Amino acid sequence: MFRIVVLLASLLFADAARAITADGRPHGNFFKPPGVPRIEADPNQGPVVSRNGTQLPPYNTTFFFDQLIDHNNPSLGTFKQRFWHTWEFYEPGGPIILMTPGEINANGYADGYLSNRTINGQIAQQQNGSAIVLEHRFYGLSNPIDNLKSESLKLHTLQQAIDDLEYFAKNVVLPQPNGDQVTPDKAPWVLVGGSYSGALTSWTMVNKPGLFAAGYASSGVVEAILDFWQYFEPEREHMPQNCSADVQAVIAHIDQVFSGKNTTAIQAIKENFGLGDMTHLDDVAGALRNNLWDWQSLQPTSGPKTTFYAFCDALEVKNGVSAPAKGWGLDHALQAWGNFWTQGGYLKRRKRYFILSTSPLINSSISKVCGDTSAEECLGSYDPTQAYYTDTSIDNNNRSWFWIVCNFVGYLQEGAPAGHPSLVTRLVQPAYDLRQCQFMFPDAFPEPPKVDIRGTNTKYKGWDVRIKNIFFANGMRDPWRDATISAEGLNVASTPEQPIHVGDGFHCSDLSTASSLVDPTILAVQKAALQSMATWLAAWKPTAAGNGGRQPAPGPAGSIPQGRPAAAPVKPLSAWNKGAGTA
Numbered sequence: 001m002f003r004i005v006v007l008l009a010s011l012l013f014a015d016a017a018r019a020i021t022a023d024g025r026p027h028g029n030f031f032k033p034p035g036v037p038r039i040e041a042d043p044n045q046g047p048v049v050s051r052n053g054t055q056l057p058p059y060n061t062t063f064f065f066d067q068l069i070d071h072n073n074p075s076l077g078t079f080k081q082r083f084w085h086t087w088e089f090y091e092p093g094g095p096i097i098l099m100t101p102g103e104i105n106a107n108g109y110a111d112g113y114l115s116n117r118t119i120n121g122q123i124a125q126q127q128n129g130s131a132i133v134l135e136h137r138f139y140g141l142s143n144p145i146d147n148l149k150s151e152s153l154k155l156h157t158l159q160q161a162i163d164d165l166e167y168f169a170k171n172v173v174l175p176q177p178n179g180d181q182v183t184p185d186k187a188p189w190v191l192v193g194g195s196y197s198g199a200l201t202s203w204t205m206v207n208k209p210g211l212f213a214a215g216y217a218s219s220g221v222v223e224a225i226l227d228f229w230q231y232f233e234p235e236r237e238h239m240p241q242n243c244s245a246d247v248q249a250v251i252a253h254i255d256q257v258f259s260g261k262n263t264t265a266i267q268a269i270k271e272n273f274g275l276g277d278m279t280h281l282d283d284v285a286g287a288l289r290n291n292l293w294d295w296q297s298l299q300p301t302s303g304p305k306t307t308f309y310a311f312c313d314a315l316e317v318k319n320g321v322s323a324p325a326k327g328w329g330l331d332h333a334l335q336a337w338g339n340f341w342t343q344g345g346y347l348k349r350r351k352r353y354f355i356l357s358t359s360p361l362i363n364s365s366i367s368k369v370c371g372d373t374s375a376e377e378c379l380g381s382y383d384p385t386q387a388y389y390t391d392t393s394i395d396n397n398n399r400s401w402f403w404i405v406c407n408f409v410g411y412l413q414e415g416a417p418a419g420h421p422s423l424v425t426r427l428v429q430p431a432y433d434l435r436q437c438q439f440m441f442p443d444a445f446p447e448p449p450k451v452d453i454r455g456t457n458t459k460y461k462g463w464d465v466r467i468k469n470i471f472f473a474n475g476m477r478d479p480w481r482d483a484t485i486s487a488e489g490l491n492v493a494s495t496p497e498q499p500i501h502v503g504d505g506f507h508c509s510d511l512s513t514a515s516s517l518v519d520p521t522i523l524a525v526q527k528a529a530l531q532s533m534a535t536w537l538a539a540w541k542p543t544a545a546g547n548g549g550r551q552p553a554p555g556p557a558g559s560i561p562q563g564r565p566a567a568a569p570v571k572p573l574s575a576w577n578k579g580a581g582t583a
């Protein structure tokens, strides 16, 4: 008993060291990584059975693949890359559906992304295919090197990730009948991804023509953008208009006061939100982005009880009356937003005896930003000695993703340019985040990084992608839409070779079967995709590009045969409490 308590305490401590916010971000001014939503297992899921009635291993059975550490130097050998697989729907000749959930520990993704609770399983079911979930290098327990130091992360590039997909497809021996006879020269492979991995789907098909027979990119953020202030645009347009108007009014006011010299007025605003002790005004104003970031958690299946809508209700519903489209105006909105943070429990859940008070804003269904740390510790971004900047242990997806952000893609979520309406403070600009690249990777960035946006968009084509057999699925309300091929004003034509379909969904909504049951526009996207897959796969012929031939795996002698379940490598303590909750 005593030992269990000690173990739990150390687990909590390990995670707290690099995650300060309640939702696991390093601090409360750190954006949410894009991310594929986790789809939970069917609560009534029985044993998985193949088409001929044979019972198969459960979806969550972990397999290991010997992946090259460095595709530029195969002599460095291999590491264990985790994957999950099922041949529930497979018939000889069927395709192999491959997806990586991208920038996250992939444990817990198999139940949804191998089954027909997602588009992956729907494609597999329609086409008699088998399905794979592959953990991306440097996330979870799939690490070429067992730490996340800058030196090791030199192997964490978009190209290495693309090369991983190719090497995996050409060399894996799948744990299914004829599992050594389904490489891309012999069977069609379909690459599926969402968000970053949706972009990776497009980038891979640009970079490795002919390797994949077809692709499905959901909310694929194909274009790298440094100052991605447009992140908040779909939200500004689709949130309740009164709430949008009032948020803009409050933010414009705060920016004006914070840019002036009236310290009394400045302090009053800080205290309004319970942030009176904080040091940096950009951290204070930037922290209010959290209410807008909550939009990213919405799905068509979310229902009305979400933290985002609790926030708009708090601002817009006064004595049971809802504000008109222009909102209640600055004075009420500023005070109501402040109350939501303090008495309302958004900053920190109030202690029990406050819940018994009469305030209508106290509502336990909203999530909170900070745990038990001070506001400065939770929301401040200026202390380079914080463990979330210095801890280089593995299975820390925020760190691994930030490396990609600082080097290759940007997507920094800042205030809109002057003159354009803004839901978030203009005090936060790219320099604010690039400073943190230096805090997290001081060896790599003695100067603020020059993120190689242009290199990424040149090499992998970004919005200029024009290839065959890739299906782009996007959502009108997706905050990431303006980095996808369905960005506002871009107007890339949808063609039979490269269809582009937009539903009313949010981020990656069309990956989920449940979303299509509540939203007919998403059902239409999925039906169109299934139709394209049927056409493309029917026309598939073995290609030279898929026929790279097996590359000899230079793994150390005696390594575990590929595709067999193997004893899990020793899991670091901090990894055991991951994978709970939804992304």
Ligand SMILES: *[C@@H]1O[C@H](CO)[C@@H](O)[C@H](O)[C@H]1NC(C)=O
Pocket: 015, 018, 019, 023, 024, 025, 026, 032, 033, 035, 103, 104, 395, 396, 397, 398, 583
């Ligand atoms: C980092 O970000 C993800 C969102 O992708 C979050 O769910 C996770 O818990 C975070 N923290 C850690 C320590 O992994």
Ligand SMILES: *[C@@H]1O[C@H](CO)[C@@H](O)[C@H](O)[C@H]1NC(C)=O
Pocket: 058, 059, 060, 061
């Ligand atoms: C795997 O899924 C089964 C149900 O199919 C469940 O009982 C088991 O706990 C899961 N194992 C892990 C490691 O999540």
Ligand SMILES: *[C@@H]1O[C@H](CO)[C@@H](O)[C@H](O)[C@H]1NC(C)=O
Pocket: 116, 513
């Ligand atoms: C998913 O597969 C199960 C079992 O084959 C089937 O009963 C169910 O109808 C399928 N769901 C969809 C949405 O196709």
Ligand SMILES: *[C@@H]1O[C@H](CO)[C@@H](O)[C@H](O)[C@H]1NC(C)=O
Pocket: 091, 126, 127, 128
């Ligand atoms: C899937 O397999 C079934 C049964 O063998 C067959 O009738 C059907 O044509 C196959 N579908 C495709 C798309 O190959």
Ligand SMILES: *[C@@H]1O[C@H](CO)[C@@H](O)[C@H](O)[C@H]1NC(C)=O
Pocket: 050, 051, 052, 054, 090, 091, 092, 177
């Ligand atoms: C049917 O089940 C048997 C027994 O597990 C297996 O060996 C065989 O490969 C299966 N065939 C197909 C087409 O799934």
Ligand SMILES: *[C@@H]1O[C@H](CO)[C@@H](O)[C@H](O)[C@H]1NC(C)=O
Pocket: 262, 263, 264, 265, 268
């Ligand atoms: C400073 O702000 C306070 C509080 O808003 C206000 O009462 C005061 O008049 C302002 N002082 C000046 C010099 O504008």
Ligand SMILES: *[C@@H]1O[C@H](CO)[C@@H](O)[C@H](O)[C@H]1NC(C)=O
Pocket: 304, 305, 306, 309, 310, 313, 360, 362, 363, 364, 365
């Ligand atoms: C709590 O918030 C939810 C979601 O906004 C709302 O439906 C519910 O009525 C609230 N409960 C109370 C007691 O205010």
Ligand SMILES: *[C@@H]1O[C@H](CO)[C@@H](O)[C@H](O)[C@H]1NC(C)=O
Pocket: 240, 241, 242, 243, 309, 312, 313, 316, 317, 322, 323, 324, 325
């Ligand atoms: C005003 O805000 C409320 C609460 O979020 C919302 O239900 C309502 O639709 C909004 N009305 C308008 C006109 O924006």
